Amino acid sequence: MSRLSRLLAILAVLSLGLVSAPQMALASPDAKIDQQIRPCFGLLLEPNLSRGCKVRYAKPKPCARGYYRVRGRCVANNGYGPGGGRYVPREINCDYAYPGQVNDTLARLYDGDVLTLTSTQGGACVESLNITQSVTIVVRGYSPSLNRPILVAPSGQPCIRIAPGVSYVVLQGLGIEALRAGQASCIIGRATELALKGVTVRYDGEGSALDITDSRVELADTVFIGRTRQPVVRATGEIMASNVEVAATAIGAAFETSGDSRMKDIRVSRLGDWTGSGRTRNSAGFVISGMNRQQLVQVDGLYVDGFSRGVYISGGDETTLLRPVVRDSDWAVTLEDSNLRVLDGQLEAVDVGLYVDSGTLYAADNKIVGVMRAGLYAEKGAQIRARDNRVFARPGGCQALVTGFFDGALTCQPWFEAPEIFRTPRDQARLDFDSYWPAPSLLPAGATGDAPTSLPPAPQGASLESPQTHYRLPNASNGSGGGPAIYTSKPALAGAPKAEGAPK
Numbered sequence: 001m002s003r004l005s006r007l008l009a010i011l012a013v014l015s016l017g018l019v020s021a022p023q024m025a026l027a028s029p030d031a032k033i034d035q036q037i038r039p040c041f042g043l044l045l046e047p048n049l050s051r052g053c054k055v056r057y058a059k060p061k062p063c064a065r066g067y068y069r070v071r072g073r074c075v076a077n078n079g080y081g082p083g084g085g086r087y088v089p090r091e092i093n094c095d096y097a098y099p100g101q102v103n104d105t106l107a108r109l110y111d112g113d114v115l116t117l118t119s120t121q122g123g124a125c126v127e128s129l130n131i132t133q134s135v136t137i138v139v140r141g142y143s144p145s146l147n148r149p150i151l152v153a154p155s156g157q158p159c160i161r162i163a164p165g166v167s168y169v170v171l172q173g174l175g176i177e178a179l180r181a182g183q184a185s186c187i188i189g190r191a192t193e194l195a196l197k198g199v200t201v202r203y204d205g206e207g208s209a210l211d212i213t214d215s216r217v218e219l220a221d222t223v224f225i226g227r228t229r230q231p232v233v234r235a236t237g238e239i240m241a242s243n244v245e246v247a248a249t250a251i252g253a254a255f256e257t258s259g260d261s262r263m264k265d266i267r268v269s270r271l272g273d274w275t276g277s278g279r280t281r282n283s284a285g286f287v288i289s290g291m292n293r294q295q296l297v298q299v300d301g302l303y304v305d306g307f308s309r310g311v312y313i314s315g316g317d318e319t320t321l322l323r324p325v326v327r328d329s330d331w332a333v334t335l336e337d338s339n340l341r342v343l344d345g346q347l348e349a350v351d352v353g354l355y356v357d358s359g360t361l362y363a364a365d366n367k368i369v370g371v372m373r374a375g376l377y378a379e380k381g382a383q384i385r386a387r388d389n390r391v392f393a394r395p396g397g398c399q400a401l402v403t404g405f406f407d408g409a410l411t412c413q414p415w416f417e418a419p420e421i422f423r424t425p426r427d428q429a430r431l432d433f434d435s436y437w438p439a440p441s442l443l444p445a446g447a448t449g450d451a452p453t454s455l456p457p458a459p460q461g462a463s464l465e466s467p468q469t470h471y472r473l474p475n476a477s478n479g480s481g482g483g484p485a486i487y488t489s490k491p492a493l494a495g496a497p498k499a500e501g502a503p504k
Contacts, residue, residue, distance in 0.1 A: 102127050117140075120142075127153075134166060185234075192215045200438070202225045221242075221243050233255075245268075252286055273433050282308065286302060289315055299321050312336075313336070318339045333354050346366070346369075347366060353374070
C-alpha cells in the first residue's frame, strides 16, 4: 500500500471514532461507571474509599463511663453488655437492691421467666411491683418470719399489682408486708391466674391483703394477717385452696366463686384488736356469697374462731361443709338463698347454731354446743333437713329452747350486746396484729394446740337433746319428747345487723 493510502486510512478511522464515541456514551452510560468501580467492589455501599480500595470508617465519639453503645446510641448499663448483647440478672439481693431494681428487672425478663430474691442479712426490697407479663418469683436463702419481710410496699401503694390479662403469676416463699397501705390493697389483679405457695402477707390498711377478681386463684401453705375492716382475703372466680391461715380483726375471708371450687384445711382466727367494739358484733369469719347457679363448692376442714357470724353462705347452687369447727360465735352458720350441706360439724354458738333465712339446709351428725336460743332455726319459707344432730343448751337458756314458741318478747339479751369488753375468757388470750405470727409449720385446720379437734364438753346442767331425725314443720317445737329445736316464727335475732361486706 502506498504511503498516501495509509494516511487516508488513518484519517478515516479517526473520523469514525470521533463520530461514534458520543453515540456509544449516550447509548450505554453505565459502561463507564462499571469500568470505574470494577476494581473496588462495594463502592456504592461504602463510598468513602481512600488509598486504593480500602474503606476508612469514621470513629464515633466514645461513650461516658457507665454507658455502652447499642445500635449507634449511648445507653446506660441496664442489662446490656459492651458487645450489645442482652444480659438480665435474674437474681436480686434485697440487702443491696436500689429502689426500683425489681421492677426494672421484671420489665426486661422474658414472658414466663423466673426471678429469684435473696436476703441473707434481713434486708427487704422496698418497692411496689408492677407485673405485666407471666412470671414466677421465688426466694433463695430466706424464710418468712415476724418483722423480717423480703418485700415491703411503700406507703399508700400496693405490694404487687398484676395487669389484667396476664396469663399467670406464681409467688413462692415470699414474706410480704404493707403496714401503711392506706386504701390500697396489698396484692391486686384481675382476669389472671395467681398461685401462692408458702407466702406470708402482713397487711394494715383499709383494703385487703389479697384482692383478686375474675381469676383463678390457687393458695397453698399460705398465711394472711390483716388489720382492716374489709375482708383480709377477697377473691372472685375459681378458688383452689389448701392449708391456708387467715388472721383478721373484722372479716376473715370472702369468696365469690364463679366455678367449681375446692378448699381444704382453712383456718380463720380473730385477732384481739378492736375487741368489744361494734366491729366485733359485725365480724364474720368465712363468707361465700354472690355465686351463680352453675357451680359446686366444697370446703373440708374449715376452722373459724372468735367471729360473731362464723360461716355465712349466700347464693349459689350447692355448698358442702365437711367437718367444720366453729368456736366462740353468736351464729355459727348462717344460710341465705342457697343449698347447704353441713356434715359432722362441731359448732359452738351463743344464740343459734344453724340459722336458715332462705334456702335449704341439710344437716347431719353435727354437735351444737352452748346455744341459748336455738340449735337449728328456719325462717318462714326456708327448709331444714336434719338427721342425728345433738344440741347442748346453755344453762338458763331462752324459753324458746323449751317451748318452741316465740311471742315477740325478748326473753334474753343477745350475747354480743353484753357490756363486757371481753365476751369470753378465750378473748383475753387472743393475740393482736403486732404480735401474731403463725406456727413455724402450718398444720391442717383443727390440728394445732390451740385448736382442739373437739369442742369442750357442755356446761354442767346443760340439756342434751336426743339424736333424732327432724324436719321443718309449721310451729314445730321440741316439747317434752326432746329433739333439736327447729323454729319457724321470727324472733328478734332475725333483725340483727349482718356482717359487714355480706350481701344484703
